[in-house]
Amino acid sequence: MNAKVEKALNEQIHAEFFSFYLSLSVAAYFTAHHLDGFAHWMRIQAQEEFAHAMKLFDFLNERGGTVELLPLEAPTREWASPSDAVEAVLEHEKFISSRINDLVDLATAENDHATTVMLHWYVSEQVEEEATADTLFHQVKMVESSPHGLLMIDRELSGR
Numbered sequence: 001m002n003a004k005v006e007k008a009l010n011e012q013i014h015a016e017f018f019s020f021y022l023s024l025s026v027a028a029y030f031t032a033h034h035l036d037g038f039a040h041w042m043r044i045q046a047q048e049e050f051a052h053a054m055k056l057f058d059f060l061n062e063r064g065g066t067v068e069l070l071p072l073e074a075p076t077r078e079w080a081s082p083s084d085a086v087e088a089v090l091e092h093e094k095f096i097s098s099r100i101n102d103l104v105d106l107a108t109a110e111n112d113h114a115t116t117v118m119l120h121w122y123v124s125e126q127v128e129e130e131a132t133a134d135t136l137f138h139q140v141k142m143v144e145s146s147p148h149g150l151l152m153i154d155r156e157l158s159g160r
């Protein structure tokens, strides 16, 4: 397979595994602060990020590329407030979206149509992920000064 695309997909596998790690770290933060609904939401998010990494892993293998797993750096563990933690997730999703867009540009420039088509799934997925994180961030911001509001959101998130 195209060497530039292969390298970029391996870097994206790393970015998705880091997303998995960051989501777990946010889940641990919420668990430590007794917001179990938020923690539950982040654990499910972590599973989704793991699946995103594995989808690329499987695609590289299918195309005869070589998977190269890169070292994972430690994510942040502590945030100043629940809204800061959710904002970190939102900002990371925006970063991932920009990476996906760059990947689409690369695959298109390299005439790698199979990779371009595969990446369209990630483009749509990122729209959904950014929207979900954005809504949650703004809701948490709205109720931040009221423990009652925060607990209501926590209860709602436990049903995700």
Ligand code: FEO
Binding pocket: 016, 019, 048, 049, 052, 093, 096, 129
């Ligand atoms: Fe897999 Fe949320 O980026």
